[in-house]
Amino acid sequence: MIQLLSTDFDGTLVNHFEKPPVIPELFTLFRELQKAGVRWAVNTGRELAHITEGLVEFRFPVEPDFVLTSERDVFRKKPGGKGWEPFGDWNERCARAHDELFEKAEPLLKNILAFLANETHAQAIYDRDRPIGLVAQDETEMDRIVAFIETAREEQPLFSFQRNTQYLRFCHASYSKGAALGELGRLLGIEREEIFATGDHHNDIPMLDGVFARWVACPANSAEAVKETVRKAGGYIARGIASEGVVEALDYFLNGYGLAPKKRGLFGR
Ligand SMILES: [Mg+2]
Structure with a gap:
């Protein structure tokens, strides 16, 4: 079962050229998954203040449990839920x-x-x-x-x-989105086989090569080098752009591979 999602933000969840930039189905799905106990980390090149702004700007009605920022730092929600604090000494x-x-x-x-x-x-x-x-x-x-x-x-x-x-x-060289995801998995006791990662650009490659996440995917708008990495790792290259592609990829793994949390049927299945 997938226990942890690691998603890039710009170009993966958010399509800056489309209205709405994020499809509502993504919010619904992430809310359902969080309810079922799946943890979600936004894994971004943005710095902490900038990703916090981004979640407000694009009106995310769901909040990630973790933000991995600047392609290296690991933050978790502060106790009580307002703001972020470093997770461990990473x-x-x-x-x-x-x-x-x-x-x-x-x-x-x-x-x-x-x-x-x-x-x-x-x-x-x-x-x-x-x-x-x-x-x-x-x-x-x-x-x-x-x-x-x-x-x-x-x-x-x-x-x-x-x-x-x-x-x-x-x-x-030892720090990347992949290394940060590996550390988050270690801190949470979540194995590679329980981790899904998705991203669209070169800085996402270290979390999409199969080393830190077993289930990897990229949206159709991804850079060629990203698609190649996902292909080699046995992952899923979506037909949809950004959030459409992410929902499509999660449907593929959760339902196609039976990796959905057992508590509830996702996508009405
Ligand atoms: Mg991106």
């Missing part, structure tokens, strides 16, 4: 690993920043003095930047990145 360990990494990788970062300034129209993104990522003009330019970073990082294999549309975030 976020602290993650922050320390990144402090060390950024110190060691200073020459590499300088090299990347020089490439951005001289060879692209991309802008570096800073958090205080630290360059934490970049925004490219478009995905074609991003392909070129990623190729440069892949070569430049050969001597610093712990220095990695998460790519999402025209955005890219530098990170420690």
